[in-house]
Amino acid sequence: MVRQPSRTGGRKLLETVTATEFVRVATQGRTGPAILTCEDAAGNPVELFCKVSGGCDAGVSSLARESVGACLAADLGLPIPRPYLVDLSPEFADTVPDDTVRQKLLASSAVGFGSLRVPNQFAVWAKGNQITDTMVPDAAAILVFDAVIQNPDRRDGNPNCLVKGEELRVFDHELAFMTEQLLFWTPPWKLGGLSWVGNPGAHIFASGLKGREIDYDPIKALWSNLSDTRLTEYQTAIPEAWAGSEAAVQAALKLIRDARDNIDGCLNEVRRILT
Incomplete structure (x- = not known):
């Protein structure tokens, strides 16, 4: 079985990154995820797809199920994009030029669920x-x-x-x-x-x-x-x-x-x- 870089390898199960830049709304996805550039604790940039509670049918419960599923998938060695918790401050939301996305962010939990954006070759x-x-x-x-x-x-x-x-x-x-x-x-x-x-x-x-x-x-x-x-x-x-x-x-x-x-x-x- 191919082992992909979703294993936690001693790191925290769900690393927290901070949203720094809104790139665009994803072209696919029922929950309307956004592509964001974020920064990890070491200051490294991370580009990911981010789901927010305001876009999910069950709000934070949807994000929690997503997170448990990602943790389980990683422990089972499945090929998932690396999962993250995403810090979405009101100050960041105010910088988003898309009014619909900005309002959704402001109405959502201050923490979203992120999945590392995979290369375009996929x-x-x-x-x-x-x-x-x-x-x-x-x-x-x-x-x-x-x-x-x-x-x-x-x-x-x-x-x-x-x-x-x-x-x-x-x-x-x-x-x-x-x-x-x-x-x-x-x-x-x-x-x-x-x-x-x-x-x-x-x-x-x-x-x-x-x-x-x-x-x-x-x-x-x-x-x-x-x-x-x-x-x-x-x-x-x-x-x-x-x-x-x-x-x-x-x-x-x-x-x-x-x-x-x-x-x-x-x-x-x-x-x-x-x-």
């Missing part, structure tokens, strides 16, 4: 793209991740995935973990719990992985090695500015813990839909 995953043998480990790990966290937002027409050659980058997990809103929800380790993943177009990698030889042992090992202590760190990484997101965070952590403790069942379900 293109959006298209329906006709093929999963090569080299890409199978990452594609399978991503599908298991999305299936377990109940992420419906990596589908045909809205892939939330970039590709360059055989490299992948995946992002956007704010709609994950919302099991309380799913009627007659079945846990992903129970028979039929992941049937939705096998529906046509429901996941960009499902059809391309069907019938392929997949080594699930590395995926199982990474899920099994998630400690309760580490999951608590996901919770403590959530900033105080996102007060009110506690229920969303607890629901996300419960799903992760339960899936970890029942990972064999989750993988059996994935095997079933990919047979």
Whole structure:
């Protein structure tokens, strides 16, 4: 499995950067993210996509789900753009020339969620793209991740995935973990719990992985090695500015813990839909 530079490597789970310049509104994205230039603690520039609470359906709870998903993805070795917390001061908001963006910033939490902007050589995953043998480990790990966290937002027409050659980058997990809103929800380790993943177009990698030889042992090992202590760190990484997101965070952590403790069942379900 390809290991991308999203691993924390001893750094804080979610590094905080300070917004310094508004570049433009992103051309894609349901929540209307902005491209910002920021500065890290060492004064280095960081260009990223930033989501703010005022652009999300569930406000700070959406940002918290996004953050928990990013922390989990990094620990699972998935190819995600590096995540950040973004300090959005009122003084910065006042410098934004776009009136709509400025008002959204002023009406949002003072902390946003950022994803490092990847090089322009990456293109959006298209329906006709093929999963090569080299890409199978990452594609399978991503599908298991999305299936377990109940992420419906990596589908045909809205892939939330970039590709360059055989490299992948995946992002956007704010709609994950919302099991309380799913009627007659079945846990992903129970028979039929992941049937939705096998529906046509429901996941960009499902059809391309069907019938392929997949080594699930590395995926199982990474899920099994998630400690309760580490999951608590996901919770403590959530900033105080996102007060009110506690229920969303607890629901996300419960799903992760339960899936970890029942990972064999989750993988059996994935095997079933990919047979």
